[in-house]
Amino acid sequence: MADTSPPRSERRLALFDASGFIFRAYHAIPPLTTSKGVPTNAVLGFTRMVLKALQELKPTHVALAFDKSGRVERQKIDPTYKANRKAPPEDLTPQFPLIRKVGDVLNLASLDAEGWEADDVIGTLAMQAKAEGFQVLVVTSDKDFMQIVDEDITLFDPAKNKRMGIADVQEKMGILPKQVRDFLALVGDAVDNVAKVPGVGDKTAVELLHQFGDVETLLARVEEVKKPKIRAALESHRESLVRAKQLVTFNTGLPLGVKLDDLIRRAPDATRARDLFTELEFFALLRDLPAEEPAARPDVAPLSVTTTLVTTEAELKAMADAAKAAGTLTLVPAFEGMPFAAPLVGLGVALPDGTTRYVPLRHQQLGATQVPVAAFTAAMKDVLADAAVKKGGHDLKALTLVLANEGLTLEGAHDDVELLSYLLNPSRREHALEDLARERLRSELPALPASVGGKKGRALADHGPDEVAAAYAVRADAARRLAPELWKELELGGLAELARTLELPLLPVLARMEREGVKLDVTELGRTSERVDVEVKAKEAECHQAAGHVFNLGSNPQLAQVLYEEQKLPILKRGKTGPSTDQEVLEKLAEEHDSVLARALIEYRGLSKLKSTYLDTLPTLVAKDGRIHTTYHQAATATGRLSSSDPNLQNIPIRSELGREIRRAFVAEAGHQLVSADYSQVELRLLAHIAEDPVLIEAFRNDEDIHSRTAAEIFGVDPKDVDREQRRVAKTVNFGIAYGLSAHGLSTRLGISQENARDVIERYFTRYAGIRQYLEDTVEKARKVGYVETLYGRRRLMGDLLSKNRGVAQAAERAAINMPIQGTAADLMKKAMLSVDAALREQKLKTRVLLQVHDELLFEAPDAEVDAVKALAVKSMASVAELKVPLKVDVGAGKSWADAH
DNA sequence: GTCACGACGTAC
DNA sequence: GACGTACGTCGTGACA
CATH class of the missing domain: 1.10.150.20 (5' to 3' exonuclease, C-terminal subdomain)
Incomplete structure (x- = not known):
């Protein structure tokens, strides 16, 4: 036995009645074609069923059984067997080879036997596996299979998600599994053209089998049958009954010539499965494909491991020239902290010839050879700013920002694998390079220094170039290899244009917005915070008073105890962990049960929320330039919206008076105004x-x-x-x-x-x-x-x-x-941002776009430009699309964000 | 100490 | 469960 075999006792063979499911799937799923018109409903139903059953059954061995000229052998017994079956519908026929292909890419063995049906293949394998100590699971919805059920052979119906063992057969049929073939012979099968015994229905058949056990005994002792009509029918249908039993009985002795070890379950070939599912437009299934496969494909070269350190100006120049000649350059910056403020410590580079470099720039290690930063910027300035050299990487916005800190402009952002992967599946939580490499290149990336992303460990710059060169260079190489594959999928999904004309051009606009930041009046905010602090403390005391003792108002379990146990207020809503104390509940308790505590709590909550989230936090996030630099996430939401974090400037309060006060702290520089333009009812x-x-x-x-x-x-x-x-x-x-x-x-x-x-x-x-x-x-x-x-x-x-x-x-x-x-709406706003940004630059205005809040853009404009910017914003935003309804844009200006509304 | 999670609340 | 999309804060409990 091969070493790869699981222990005998744990071996489970799943046998799929593939042919049966093809027809079932075809009829169960309404007609469906790819955009090119290829019918796929049966393929889809079949594939879903197989994946689901595999997940449910977790077999160690698997085979798909198919008919192959299936009626031929049985027609030797009875030429009319299945003779009245029509040819398969014309939109099913082309799906047969596709289903075989699905089995192929899922790495599942497909088995058949010339002249025999899937039933016989399964019967044969089941017996063989049983003899070798397997648990056998037959995946089928066909009742005929009940005849092979025993202690080791169970049926599984994926449609009903139900297993069927001996007891289940007895309960359902009233007979033993081995009597099922006798039963089927007695009652016949009109669809398959198996003759029945006239006058014998389900009930009579069961009775007869209880009395006689099987068809042979029944015929031998037919004179004991009590009802004269049944007796006569049996006597006159002897031959056809015997034939019927032969027809319904599975052949369990086919010479398949397959060893059970050949059926060991393997992981799907993720790459080929992805290709096939993309071709079939099974987008929902794509997501469920396993992330990795065990064996590396021989046609994918291992990720580059030898990385050249670039330590001279001549090498830098050679690298820049190579990139310029080839027209592409993939870059992964080594930095830590916020991209808008972080110095560039080094740069991982992948070139289209497959070689990689690492340019150390600010490693502190004694004796580390590195080119002066000034020499680096001089050598790289042109190639980075050359839009004709397409730039690749992962999160090119961060790259753009980090390079900007060095006075470098990045143009030609094109192969941002994070962004490309996002467009393919925006519901996905993360598009980490590690994950993309694992899934699509079957490679594990070397770990980055612990200080990057995490908090512990030495600073990045305290590592030697040798320690980190490979990590960054390999990342660049991974991104370089991923890009073509991602673009191919984007083309297939009709998403490439969106990538080229909307998302990629937006990337530098967002980078500029982040870099610009928005000025915060910390003094004003501080005054508000002090005032609110007094109010919060007062409300807190009020709550403790109402409760009769001190407790942590921020702890919902403690609060629930006070409200519902001590004060015996009714529980109006429950969460997963206990009774709810949310605002809706508190309002009811305050109104309908006149709870003093609830009323005070509502006010406390409102104040403390704004205080902790905004008043106390925003000032700590002000950068050295006195401004707040949020990070926009372009690959975050399932709908295409942007999101914002550190801090989130897309949920700054506005509805309450205190909220508006917080907005008053977002201000324009002297001689400037903030201009807000928002889509009305977009x-x-x-x-x-x-x-x-x-x-x-x-x-x-x-x-x-x-x-x-x-x-x-x-x-x-x-x-x-x-x-x-x-x-x-x-x-x-x-x-x-x-x-x-x-x-x-x-x-x-x-x-x-x-x-x-x-x-x-x-x-x-x-x-x-x-x-x-x-x-x-x-x-x-x-x-x-x-x-x-x-x-x-x-x-x-x-x-x-x-x-x-x-x-x-x-x-x-x-x-x-x-x-x-x-x-x-998100698409429109993104288009508007491109349009506005282009207009501002074209007209050489000093106005800057600062923030986007889904349907609003916030600008900072010199006083002299305010009126022009108002008009420009309205025009750009309103004319971004010609719809059946007009797009309305409201605009305002003022010293603060609150005043601009 | 760090992490993950749930509850809650802010925005559009 | 009961109205979509985000992110941040806090408390809690598990783990180191």
Whole structure:
């Protein structure tokens, strides 16, 4: 036995009734083709079933069994066997070879035997495996297989996710597994053209088998059959009954010539599987492919391990020339800390000829040979600024910023593998180079120094060049190798244009915004903080007073104890870990149960939240230039939006008075103003456009108060007669509709009954019929193709839509509804940013873009440019797309962010 | 001390 | 569970 075999006792062979599933999948899944028209419904159903069953059963050995001219041998017994079967439908035939191909890339053995059916192949293998001590799992939905069930052979129906052993067969059929063939012979099979004994149905067959055991005994003692009609039928159908039993009995002695060790389960060939699934457009399945495969493919060269240190100006120049000649250059900077402030310690380089370099620049180690930074910048300036030399790497925005610190401009950002991977699957949490290399190059990257990313260890610059050269150079090489593969997939998914014309051009714009930063009036913020500190302490004391003792207001378990055990207030909502104490609950407790504690807590929470998150934190993040430099993440959200962190400047308060006060601390330099331009109702406008809803389109074309108009539609009144309550309801519906709003959600939000909420939603959909249609179509299409997309082709893979867990599937539906809207808004804003940035540069204005908050851009403009910038921003943003509705942009200016609104 | 997680709350 | 997308703070409990 081969060493690779698991211990005997743990060996499990899964045998798939592949041929059976092909037909089942074909009929279970509605017609489906790739964008090129290749039918794939059976392939998809089959593939899903196999992957699911493998996950469920975790077999050690696997085989797929197929029919091969399957009726030939049985027709020797009875020429009419399956004679009335029609040829497979014409859109199924081309799927047979594709299914074999799926088995191939999943590294699963496919077995068949000329003239025999999959049943016989499985029967043979099952017996063989049983004899060798295997547990056998037959994956099938066909009841005929019950005949081979025994202590070691179990059936598994992936459709029902159910296993079937001896006891299950007995319970279901009322007979032993080995009697199943007798049963089938007695009752016949119209579909397969197996003759039955007339007058013998399921019940009679079972009775007969109880009495006689099997067909042979029954025929030998037929005179003992009590009912004359049945007896006569049996006597006159002797031959056909014997034949029927032969037909339904599996042949378990085929000469397959396969050793069970050949069936050891192997990991899928991830690369080929990815290619095939991409070709078949099984995007939802792509995500579930395993990240690694055991064997390295021989056609992929190992990642470069020999790295040349570049320590002379001549070598630098040679490197720059080589890059210029080839037109590409892949770079990974060695730095630590924030990219907008970090000095460049070194630079990993990969050249298109497959060689790698490391340029040490600021290693502190004694005796480290390195070129002076000035010589480096002089030698590299041109090639870095040459857009014709395409730059590659991982997170080129960080590279751009770090180089900018050295006075270097990076142009031609093109192969950012983080960004490219993000566009392929924006739902993915991370696009770490380590992971991409593992998945797509089957290589482990050497570890970076512990100080980078983590906090411990020596500073990066205290490492010698030799210690880190390989790590950075190999990273550059990995990025260089990944880029072509990622571009190929982008082309296949129709995403390459989005990458080339939107995301990659945006990258330097974001870099400039981060580098610019926004000025914070720390003194002003400090004053506010001191004042709030007093208020927070007062509220805290009030809470302790109300509780009768001191406790940690920040601890929800402690708070829950006080509220629900000591004060015996009713538990209105529960979370996973215990009773909830969130704002909604507190408000109810304050209102309906007149809880002094709840009332004080609400105020405490509001104050302490703003204090800890903003007032106390923002000042610590002010850089030496007196400004705050956020980091924008271009590869973070599932919809295509940007996100912001360190600090997050996209959730600075605005709704409360204290919130606005915090915004007052974001100010313009002397002689400048902040200009804010934001899209009005952009998502609702996009919904109108995408859904092509005539009523909503008309409302926006007339620049109506959209919430009043909606209220008028819902409540059947004239827009001018809409009252405040009606408008409030309509506003909530308008906001919620693109999020997959439910009656329950609307009722809790508005404090109305669920019936009432249902009625409101129903009226809404009646008046805005296009919206309902759009929502339904979006989910339906997403289920079929596995993704949703924006107006500009940005895609989000949506695997969970087919989840068996209804909650998960419904959440995925809501996300699917929302993404095209939110994502298209994000696309538009990104286009607007490109347009605005280009216009500002072209007109050589001193105004800078500082912040983006999803539907708002914040500029810092010299006083003299304010009016021009207002006009420029409105024009650029509003004309970024020609839609069925106008895009409206509101704009304002002032000394602070609050004043600009 | 660090980490992961959940609860909560801020924004659009 | 019940309305989508993010990120940050705090408390908690596991682990070192």
